[in-house]
Amino acid sequence: MAEFSASIAHEICQPLLGIAANAAASLRWLQRDVPDVEEAIAGLKDIRAGCERAANIVKALGALARQAPLQLQILKIDDVIREAIRLTQPVLTAQRVRLETGLFVDQSIVADAVQLQQLLVNLITNAVEAMAGSGRDSAVLRINSFTLNDGVEVCIEDNGPGIPADRREQIFGAFYTTKSSGLGVGLAICRAVVDAHHGRIWAQASASGGARIRVQLPTCCY
Numbered sequence: 001m002a003e004f005s006a007s008i009a010h011e012i013c014q015p016l017l018g019i020a021a022n023a024a025a026s027l028r029w030l031q032r033d034v035p036d037v038e039e040a041i042a043g044l045k046d047i048r049a050g051c052e053r054a055a056n057i058v059k060a061l062g063a064l065a066r067q068a069p070l071q072l073q074i075l076k077i078d079d080v081i082r083e084a085i086r087l088t089q090p091v092l093t094a095q096r097v098r099l100e101t102g103l104f105v106d107q108s109i110v111a112d113a114v115q116l117q118q119l120l121v122n123l124i125t126n127a128v129e130a131m132a133g134s135g136r137d138s139a140v141l142r143i144n145s146f147t148l149n150d151g152v153e154v155c156i157e158d159n160g161p162g163i164p165a166d167r168r169e170q171i172f173g174a175f176y177t178t179k180s181s182g183l184g185v186g187l188a189i190c191r192a193v194v195d196a197h198h199g200r201i202w203a204q205a206s207a208s209g210g211a212r213i214r215v216q217l218p219t220c221c222y
């Protein structure tokens with residue numbers, strides 16, 4: 001917890017220091033004999049971006065902290081997957097992602113629909129971002145679900161650059177990101193959601209060398 005608090009402090013402190021530095025610079029541009037408004041505006045834009053970043057970190061942490069208690073209901077995982085696809089459809093369309101689904105779960109589970117929604121949206125978003133960044137022209141996202149002996153599995157696979165084997169656990173830690181404007185809390189939230197449901201989440205390589213994220217959830221988590 002101490003380590004976690006330290007990293008939160010660090011994450012929030014960075015944009016704040018940037019804001020302070022930009023404010024000081026903008027003031028200097030304006031206080032010149034001939035004020036340079038252009039430079040001051042550029043500084044203000046950076047300040048706005050820094051504020052948004054700090055606010056996003058606080059919001060994401062709120063989401064991470066708000067996990068408990070679960071609002072349990074009987075649901076079908078395939079319905080939650082379809083809803084997550086509907087929510088992310090605009091991004092999938094914009095990035096020209098080909099979506100292939102194989103949803104085969106008939107069995108109901110007891111789970112928190114909103115949290116599972118958040119989990120799936122995070123995973124789809126990461127897959128799309130990974131494929132967009134890899135410069136491929138044929139992005140393919142595969143979402144499959146299966147029935148297990150005592151639960152269900154969801155498998156999300158992309159053909160992006162994949163995750164190096166030695167990072168496949170690290171990515172679930174808070175604030176781990178390789179994106180210039182990433183927060184690195186998406187997968188930490190996913191892990192928290194899955195833990196709360198007594199399930200498992202882990203990363204593998206997909207057949208195409210991209211990432212495959214597997215999520216297993218028990219039929220009943222209490």
Ligand SMILES: Nc1ncnc2c1ncn2[C@@H]1O[C@H](COP(=O)(O)OP(=O)(O)O)[C@@H](O)[C@H]1O
Pocket residue numbers: 122126127128130158160161162163171176177178179181182183184185186187188210211
């Ligand atoms: N589908 C994926 N393909 C490749 N790398 C991924 C994928 N999903 C996650 N990652 C890696 O895990 C990191 C952490 O993801 P996440 O916690 O969602 O934070 P963020 O998306 O803000 O970077 C990403 O920055 C990326 O390096």
Ligand SMILES: [Mg+2]
Pocket residue numbers: 122125126186187
């Ligand atoms: Mg993410």
